[in-house]
Amino acid sequence: GQNIDQPTEMTATEGAIVQINCTYQTSGFNGLFWYQQHAGEAPTFLSYNVLDGLEEKGRFSSFLSRSKGYSYLLLKELQMKDSASYLCAVSRPGAGSYQLTFGKGTKLSVIP
Amino acid sequence: ETGVTQTPRHLVMGMTNKKSLKCEQHLGHNAMYWYKQSAKKPLELMFVYSLEERVENNSVPSRFSPECPNSSHLFLHLHTLQPEDSALYLCASSPTHHNEKLFFGSGTQLSVL
Numbered sequence: 001g002q003n004i005d006q007p008t009e010m011t012a013t014e015g016a017i018v019q020i021n022c023t024y025q026t027s028g029f030n031g032l033f034w035y036q037q038h039a040g041e042a043p044t045f046l047s048y049n050v051l052d053g054l055e056e057k058g059r060f061s062s063f064l065s066r067s068k069g070y071s072y073l074l075l076k077e078l079q080m081k082d083s084a085s086y087l088c089a090v091s092r093p094g095a096g097s098y099q100l101t102f103g104k105g106t107k108l109s110v111i112p
Numbered sequence: 113e114t115g116v117t118q119t120p121r122h123l124v125m126g127m128t129n130k131k132s133l134k135c136e137q138h139l140g141h142n143a144m145y146w147y148k149q150s151a152k153k154p155l156e157l158m159f160v161y162s163l164e165e166r167v168e169n170n171s172v173p174s175r176f177s178p179e180c181p182n183s184s185h186l187f188l189h190l191h192t193l194q195p196e197d198s199a200l201y202l203c204a205s206s207p208t209h210h211n212e213k214l215f216f217g218s219g220t221q222l223s224v225l
Contacts, residue, residue, distance in 0.1 A: 033213065042216035042219065043216045087155065097143070098210055100214065101157075102154040104152065
């Protein structure tokens, strides 16, 4: 089966840094996505890692280690609007297409 | 605004009803998807369409019937649903069905009574 683990909830302070971890065990791996989902809204794309290492994009960075089955999303200079769920998803081959297998998501609460 | 529009936003139906969910994308993408999001469970892929042809069916019960008349529109026809089918149903699109980032709609929150 496919297994993607991430913490259920996290709380962090405005202006701080937070790291959201994701570990995965899947049959097949093509890359790893992070999505952000505010309550009642559509998930939106944050980052995509296919090679080992760190990808930086403004206040958000994402890291991947394929050999360890591990990724993290790093959010710097936290703002109140960053309160949302963060979804880790692994892209892997399916029967007819590449499929995204999602974790349950990490609900991040940013407090003043 | 993601370029993917879903209607209705909310739907309440009885177990004997027949209803349809609609999705439209304005991005010129060739692939469209249906996902189910239940409370405390991961997003689950239901169906994948590429150029109006179904390329994935993830063992979804036949009471869910997808339809893709063209690459911009996707429907999910619902009949004789169960209360456990209550969930948020999300539509998404991508340029192709090969490993590209998805653009999601805001979803239809479905309650089955």
